[in-house]
Amino acid sequence: MKRQLTSVPRLIGIARVLLRYRLDDLVEAVHLFRPLKWVRPLFGRPHADVRALSRGARLRMALAELGPIFVKFGQILSTRRDLLPQDIADELTLLQDQVPPFPGAQxxxxxxxxxxxTIAxxxxxxxxxxxxxxxxxxxxxxxxxDGREVVVKVLRPGVGRRIAADMALLHDFASLAERFHPNADKIRPREVVAEIETTLRNELDLQREGANACLLxxxxxxxxxxxxxxVYWSHSRETVxxxxxxxxxxxxxxxxxxxxxxxxVKVAQKGVQLFYTQVFRDNFxxxxxxxxxxxxDPTRPAxxxxxxxxxxxxxxxxxxxxxxxxxxFIALxxxxxxxxxQLHVQAxxxxxxxxxxxxxxxTRAVCEPYFTRPLSEISLAEVLVKLFQTARRYELTIQPQLILLQKTLLNIEGIGRQLDPKIDIWAVAKPVLERLWRDRHGPAALWKALRRRVxxxxxxxxxMPQLLHDYLQKASSGGIQMRVHSEDLRNLHADASASRAQIVPLALGATLILSAVLLYALDGAAPRFGGVPWTAWFTAIAGTLCFWAANRRS
Incomplete structure (x- = not known):
């Protein structure tokens, strides 16, 4: 597969920084950089203080010098402790996105x-x-x-062009990794880079950031x-x-x-609780x-x-x-x-x-040593990292959409430990998650979902009656055909048996749901709860249980 390099001078500049910080192994590993080893003397000798640093520190300093895209890349990589050695991951967590300011007049x-x-x-x-x-x-x-104090966030001039150029290079590197890395199908480098690109593109739209703030x-x-x-929308746009x-x-x-x-102690506990509330109550x-x-907030000490x-x-x-x-989480x-x-396979x-x-x-071999310690000494983030490392041996497929969540979990636990070194993350998190999950999937939530679907x-x-009639007629006459590509006959037989076993509960469930809809529409004299007749409520629940039973048989 041919690749088009976006900026040869930029590529050479990256190689120059890597060599200056003695990241020779990385240069040797990237096919594009290998010819540069012959001109290494032209890039200058590294300082003695650089040679004395650990490899993680040298990588962190190199990424900081390469600019904002590589800083972001390093920050996200720091969350992937299932892929990185611990010393490098620890150093990358120290990356700070701070650069000299541009002139206030601009x-x-x-x-x-x-x-x-005008400003005036x-x-x-x-x-x-x-x-x-x-x-x-x-x-x-x-x-x-009107006297209200505000802060004004302004995009850096030309930042969009710089990000686009560097993202093109990261896409090139992802293509190389996908081509040459032996575990590329599990690491999914293209999707990881795409996730970074989406994150940066969102950061460039300050109006989107304002909308995020409003929702939170x-x-x-x-x-x-x-x-x-x-947010003061009258004084906000995409770049301000x-x-x-x-x-x-x-x-x-x-x-x-x-x-x-x-x-x-209270602050640390609230931080953990807020994380689970945002993720599992609001999904934001x-x-x-x-x-x-x-x-x-310093005004509320108690x-x-x-x-x-x-x-x-x-x-x-x-x-x-x-x-x-x-x-x-609950199973853990x-x-x-x-x-x-079971969950890892089913997902x-x-x-x-x-x-x-x-x-x-x-999984037991990873977790049991942790559970022999006092719960206050157990790091949830550390356990998850070890689980990911173990799961890689079983061909774990990396989920790019979970990268931000992993990063946030590490940040929250780190802050909690700083605030209260003795915090029992498990004891704080478990009841919050169980309560939130019960609220999301309990009877009240089911009833709300049913009302929304009516x-x-x-x-x-x-x-629905005609569709159900057509489906049953085709099923009984053999008109529903299964297309088979490469599955063995035993799996084919099992799938066919499961499909037949689903027909009855699916048909019954569809009939009950239809009955519930008709009762809702026609039974005006029946006692009601929440605006819906009790008879419709029970019929809908029975239909839902039938669909659940059919799903369990699949």
Whole structure:
């Protein structure tokens, strides 16, 4: 497969940085860089202090010098401890996305261009000296005409072009990895790079970040645990975002928290609880939750709460992944290793040919040594990393959509340990997750889902009898054919038997659901609950159970 290099000078520059930091092994491993070893002397000799550093530190410094895309790449790689040696992963977690600021006059001009008015017309005051500067944008303090204090986030000039050029190179590297790496089908480098590209593209749209902040603020309105600043849409566009100015203490500034009298034990527990609430209640979580973006409100020492800032990277999961993840967590909390093995196969994360007894035994071998310790000494993140490393031997397929979640989990647990070294992550997390999952799948949630689907069923009701009749007629006459490609006859026979076993509960379930819809529409005199007749409610539940039974037989 031919590849087109986007920028040869940039590629040479990358090789030059890698060689200067004595990352010779990496240069040798990348096919594109191998010819450069003959001109290595032209790149200069590394400093003595560089040669004395560990390989992880040298890689971290090289990525920081290469720019924002490689910093982001290193930050995400740091979460993949199932792929990296521990010393390198530990160093990459120290990567900070901080660069020198660009001139305040440029920021002022960018704001005026984006908002179509002068700074004097927009703000009572605008400080050209930035409060913070990163690779994507920088932040300036300001004051609205009505006196409210705000911060103005402005995209860095030309950042879009720089990101596009570097992402093209990362795509080239992913193509090479997919071609030459022996485990490329499991690492899925193209999908990992695509995930990074999506994240960066989202960060370039400050209007999207503002929308993220609004949703998170709505999810935690009046919450005693988390405060999210208000977005001022009249002063925001795709390249400019104006937010309420908030003040707090970074979550890792232990000395400042103690000086303010903050109850760090409560803060640590709330941090863990907030993570599970965002993921499993709202399916919308802050995915850049390092201490620089998570502050603690100093005005509430006895009942502390977090303050969230920087909403450029938010995460959510497909409903199926959310289900499998929650079930895996619960099984892990309950030390149900057989269930963990089954879930990994059922989710499609491992081949269906995986022997469950072997995977169960491997999972037990990883987890049991941890459960001999006091729960307060167990790291959930560490256990998960070891499980991923073990699962790779059984052809675990990497799930790129879970990268942000893994990164956030590591960040949250790290902050919790800093705030309270004795925190029992398991004891705090387990009841929260079980309660949230019970609320999501309990009778009340089922009833709510049924009510939401009733209008859809009513619209489809006239066609259901004919569709059911046609299906049963084809099934009884052999008109439903199965296309077979390469499955063996035994699996074919099992699938056919399962299909026949499903017909009866499916037919009964469809009939009951149709009856429930008709009762809802026609039985006006029956006693009602929540606006729906009791008879319709029970009939719908019975139909749902039939569908569940059919699914269990599949």
């Amino acid at each position: 920021a002022r001009a960018a704001v005026e261009t984006a908002l179509g008015a 017309e927009l703000y009572a005051h605008f400080d050209e000296t930035p409060l913070a500067s990163a690779s994507i944008a920088q932040v300036h303090a300001a004051q609205l005409k 603020r709505r999810n935690f309105r009046d919450s005693p645990d988390l405060y999210v600043p208000e 975002l104006t937010l309420e100015r908030v003040r707090g203490i970074p979550a890792d500034d232990i000395a400042a928290l103690d000086a303010a009298g903050i109850d760090r 979580f802050h995915a850049d939750a390092h201490a620089g973006n998570i502050w603690v 009942e502390p709460r977090f303050i969230a800032i920087d909403f450029g990277i938010m995460g959510s999961l497909p409903e199926a992944d959310q289900y499998w993840l929650a079930e895996n 909390f309950n030390q149900d290793y057989r269930r963990i093995a 499609g994360w491992m081949p269906a040919t995986t022997r469950l007894d072997e995977l169960e035994a491997a 209008p859809e069923w009513l619209a489809a009701a006239p066609d």
